[in-house]
Amino acid sequence: MSLYDDAVLVLKGYGDQPELRQAYLDHLTAHPDGVWKACHAGHLTASALVVDPERGRVLLTLHRKLRMWLQMGGHCEPGDPSLSAAALREATEESGIAGLALLAGGPVRLDRHPIPSPCHWHFDVQYAAVAAPGVAHAISDESLDLRWFPYDEVAEVADASVVRLLEATLTRLDA
Numbered sequence: 001m002s003l004y005d006d007a008v009l010v011l012k013g014y015g016d017q018p019e020l021r022q023a024y025l026d027h028l029t030a031h032p033d034g035v036w037k038a039c040h041a042g043h044l045t046a047s048a049l050v051v052d053p054e055r056g057r058v059l060l061t062l063h064r065k066l067r068m069w070l071q072m073g074g075h076c077e078p079g080d081p082s083l084s085a086a087a088l089r090e091a092t093e094e095s096g097i098a099g100l101a102l103l104a105g106g107p108v109r110l111d112r113h114p115i116p117s118p119c120h121w122h123f124d125v126q127y128a129a130v131a132a133p134g135v136a137h138a139i140s141d142e143s144l145d146l147r148w149f150p151y152d153e154v155a156e157v158a159d160a161s162v163v164r165l166l167e168a169t170l171t172r173l174d175a
């Protein structure tokens with residue numbers, strides 16, 4: 001199965017945010033290359049919010065280019081067999097934490113946001129991952145800093161999209 005086919009199946013199976021989900025599917029129908037960075041009309045990205053093993057904090061990265069506290073994530077690569085694999089790869093690379101486990105049930109949220117030229121949109125498929133006990137994180141080249149934040153401090157440092165992702169993750173953790 002191709003990454004494109006996986007993306008369509010994942011999105012068709014995602015039960016929340018029906019209008020946004022349909023916009024993602026419409027984009028992929030109009031742009032068969034819509035999973036790749038080279039699609040300048042916009043492309044899918046995959047990210048993951050990393051939760052500590054005690055489930056009281058999240059690990060955020062201070063993005064080098066954007067200078068914002070965000071979840072780990074980025075562009076799909078040719079070796080990624082699925083969106084979940086892309087999210088897990090990005091979270092592992094950017095956190096330095098091996099052995100992350102994605103929460104069951106597929107994506108936690110979708111978040112479409114404009115980005116500067118030459119592209120127009122990132123169609124982010126957002127997952128959540130739990131770190132194993134006793135693991136250490138390491139700052140990657142894409143980050144200025146990496147830090148654990150208690151849930152109640154996230155809104156003080158991150159934008160509304162990260163807060164919405166945290167809220168959706170907490171709902172999934174409580175389920």
